[in-house]
Amino acid sequence: MDANSSTDSFKTNNGSSCSIGVQGICYTVSERVGPWWDVQSYYKKWTRQILKDVSFYMECGQMMAILGNSGSGKTTLLDAMSGRIGRQGTLLGEVYVNGSQLKKEQFQDCFSYVLQHDTLLSYLTVQETLTYTARLALQKNSDESIKMKVDSVMAELSLMHVAHTVIGGRILNGISSGETRRVSIAAQLIQDPKIILLDEPTTGLDSMTANQIVLLLSELARKDRVVIISIHQPRSELFRVFDKIAIMSCGELIFCGEPEEMISFFDECGYECPEHSNPFDFYVDLTSVDTRSKERELETYSRSQSIISTYRNSSFFKNTLEQIETSKRSRKQKLIPFKRKDAPNEVCKVWILLRRTVRNLSRDKIGIIMRLSQNLIFALFLAFFIIHLSNDQLKGAVPDRLGFIYQCLGAPPYTGLLNAVALFPSLRAISDQEGKDGLYQKWQMLLAYIIHILPFSILSVAIFSSFIYWVIGLYPEISRFLFFFAVVLVPHLMGELLTLAVLGVVNNPNIVNAGVTLLNIAGILVGSGILRSLQEMPRVFQLLSYITYQKYASELLVVNEFKDLTFTCGIKNISLGLNPQCPFTKGNEFIEGTFPDATTRITFDFLMLYAFLPATVIVCMISFKIRDFLIRR
Numbered sequence: 001m002d003a004n005s006s007t008d009s010f011k012t013n014n015g016s017s018c019s020i021g022v023q024g025i026c027y028t029v030s031e032r033v034g035p036w037w038d039v040q041s042y043y044k045k046w047t048r049q050i051l052k053d054v055s056f057y058m059e060c061g062q063m064m065a066i067l068g069n070s071g072s073g074k075t076t077l078l079d080a081m082s083g084r085i086g087r088q089g090t091l092l093g094e095v096y097v098n099g100s101q102l103k104k105e106q107f108q109d110c111f112s113y114v115l116q117h118d119t120l121l122s123y124l125t126v127q128e129t130l131t132y133t134a135r136l137a138l139q140k141n142s143d144e145s146i147k148m149k150v151d152s153v154m155a156e157l158s159l160m161h162v163a164h165t166v167i168g169g170r171i172l173n174g175i176s177s178g179e180t181r182r183v184s185i186a187a188q189l190i191q192d193p194k195i196i197l198l199d200e201p202t203t204g205l206d207s208m209t210a211n212q213i214v215l216l217l218s219e220l221a222r223k224d225r226v227v228i229i230s231i232h233q234p235r236s237e238l239f240r241v242f243d244k245i246a247i248m249s250c251g252e253l254i255f256c257g258e259p260e261e262m263i264s265f266f267d268e269c270g271y272e273c274p275e276h277s278n279p280f281d282f283y284v285d286l287t288s289v290d291t292r293s294k295e296r297e298l299e300t301y302s303r304s305q306s307i308i309s310t311y312r313n314s315s316f317f318k319n320t321l322e323q324i325e326t327s328k329r330s331r332k333q334k335l336i337p338f339k340r341k342d343a344p345n346e347v348c349k350v351w352i353l354l355r356r357t358v359r360n361l362s363r364d365k366i367g368i369i370m371r372l373s374q375n376l377i378f379a380l381f382l383a384f385f386i387i388h389l390s391n392d393q394l395k396g397a398v399p400d401r402l403g404f405i406y407q408c409l410g411a412p413p414y415t416g417l418l419n420a421v422a423l424f425p426s427l428r429a430i431s432d433q434e435g436k437d438g439l440y441q442k443w444q445m446l447l448a449y450i451i452h453i454l455p456f457s458i459l460s461v462a463i464f465s466s467f468i469y470w471v472i473g474l475y476p477e478i479s480r481f482l483f484f485f486a487v488v489l490v491p492h493l494m495g496e497l498l499t500l501a502v503l504g505v506v507n508n509p510n511i512v513n514a515g516v517t518l519l520n521i522a523g524i525l526v527g528s529g530i531l532r533s534l535q536e537m538p539r540v541f542q543l544l545s546y547i548t549y550q551k552y553a554s555e556l557l558v559v560n561e562f563k564d565l566t567f568t569c570g571i572k573n574i575s576l577g578l579n580p581q582c583p584f585t586k587g588n589e590f591i592e593g594t595f596p597d598a599t600t601r602i603t604f605d606f607l608m609l610y611a612f613l614p615a616t617v618i619v620c621m622i623s624f625k626i627r628d629f630l631i632r633r
């Protein structure tokens with residue numbers, strides 16, 4: 001089957017340019033009987049059928065509403081037919097587009113899916129949001145044609161008046177929730193889909209805005225598209241807006257047909273909708289299973305089963321199956337209408353994502369202040385505490401310096417961690433969504449984020465180093481200051497990169513926070529050689545220290561500060577041997593005693609320290625590849 005954008009020349013059974021047939025969709029999951037603390041039942045499993053033999057047929061120009069009470073399987077049906085269902089269950093059945101059965105890898109190219117919750121970047125304007133999406137999807141088009149496309153989609157969704165307003169979020173005022181929904185729909189329309197699925201697009205909106213959204217969707221459907229929405233409690237005025245209505249209960253399709261057919265079908269079943277009642281509410285209530293008591297459950301379940309069997313024997317159901325068969329027979333004359341595919345190459349995508357990330361986060365004033373000032377605030381604490389380093393061993397020349405180096409290994413990774421935990425999860429949610437849309441792969445978003453943190457991290461550590469180095473009086477030499485800055489930069493970046501790596505596989509930021517903090521503490525204990533000398537540690541810890549970046553950073557900072565340093569011993573400077581509190585006259589003696597041969601390993605240590613950065617970036621990439629796998633599971 002070939003992708004073709006000129007499908008308009010082909011018409012389906014009823015003359016429309018595309019059709020979708022869903023046939024016999026069943027989805028079964030296997031669940032544990034009890035919770036993990038009830039060991040006996042936890043190891044037993046039972047099989048639960050979430051979707052049972054769902055079939056329907058639609059053509060371009062039509063909009064279908066899927067109704068049903070909570071838990072009836074509406075979202076699962078949309079997930080199943082758009083190829084987004086996890087692999088933990090068994091999915092059976094086929095989806096045909098223009099009579100051709102879709103292969104697994106074709107689903108994301110064929111359907112656009114608007115999720116129940118909007119995942120958009122808060123600091124971008126509506127126009128920017130859509131322009132970046134257009135660039136990711138249609139880069140091969142000129143800037144002018146992308147602008148025209150964005151403008152036409154904004155006009156189609158009545159978004160022109162908010163084109164230059166930011167999306168906003170919990171802490172930033174932006175467009176209204178109805179407009180946000182429309183931006184999510186517009187982001188999908190940019191890709192020119194023929195079939196659009198929307199999971200509860202009206203949830204959380206007031207009833208007037210909800211109606212407007214549904215009317216807008218019906219207009220979109222009229223422009224030669226198939227629109228399928230799941231919806232809770234539509235108003236009765238919308239009765240004639242939907243071309244088809246599907247009612248679900250316990251994973252089964254109770255009815256699927258035109259609104260008037262629905263009335264006559266239920267009339268024939270003996271359930272006439274009372275006058276002045278909303279037919280949607282009435283039929284959904286009628287077909288729902290009431291689990292409040294065993295008796296009610298049995299009664300309502302047997303009622304819904306009897307309606308289902310009437311539907312399955314009805315002409316509506318037979319017509320559906322016939323329409324699917326007819327479309328299959330004529331499949332050779334029609335091609336699958338894939339979404340427009342003029343996507344840029346992989347490097348270009350990273351570049352676009354980088355620009356989008358920078359633009360979004362550079363408008364986050366609090367975020368920027370936080371990123372640049374965290375290390376400085378830490379430096380203020382240190383300066384307040386240490387005031388000025390002395391060379392007098394009786395005044396703590398050695399332990400103060402060691403304590404300071406220990407802090408330089410501990411705090412910068414933590415500030416890096418805080419940045420990643422605060423800023424990345426929202427980008428991760430967007431990359432999960434846009435990755436499923438086929439716009440790019442998750443690692444590309446990750447790489448863009450990593451590139452964008454570099455200037456912030458460099459600036460933040462430069463501010464920290466410039467302040468603390470000279471204020472507390474470390475070795476007064478410019479080259480050593482620059483070396484100090486270059487070494488401290490790595491722990492800060494490592495904190496952020498390790499956090500990103502863990503965020504790939506762990507969703508909960510609190511767990512990531514705790515986990516990476518503990519990992520860093522363990523790294524300092526094992527690798528720094530400050531709390532306990534490396535030579536005195538058990539062999540296993542000595543070996544482990546080689547895989548900690550703290551080992552190399554610690555040695556480098558110690559050499560940088562202690563090499564060629566001359567110590568004094570009290571006011572009279574009593575020499576070595578006369579006062580046991582002054583064991584060293586030179587810093588080199590301390591280095592040789594605590595980090596033997598460290599002065600000869602400077603280049604090696606430096607290269608090893610910096611090698612941790614690309615190595616951790618690779619780990620991050622692997623982690624996001626694993627995320628891809630876990631999400632598809």
Ligand SMILES: Nc1ncnc2c1ncn2[C@@H]1O[C@H](COP(=O)(O)OP(=O)(O)OP(=O)(O)O)[C@@H](O)[C@H]1O
Nearest residue numbers: 029050068069070071072073074075076077088089
């Ligand atoms: N992967 C899964 N494993 C176990 N149960 C699942 C899985 N996916 C869905 N379910 C269950 O299937 C049922 C249907 O879920 P679904 O989200 O499709 O319902 P819904 O009709 O969209 O509900 P709502 O209107 O509240 O969003 C629910 O009981 C849900 O818990």
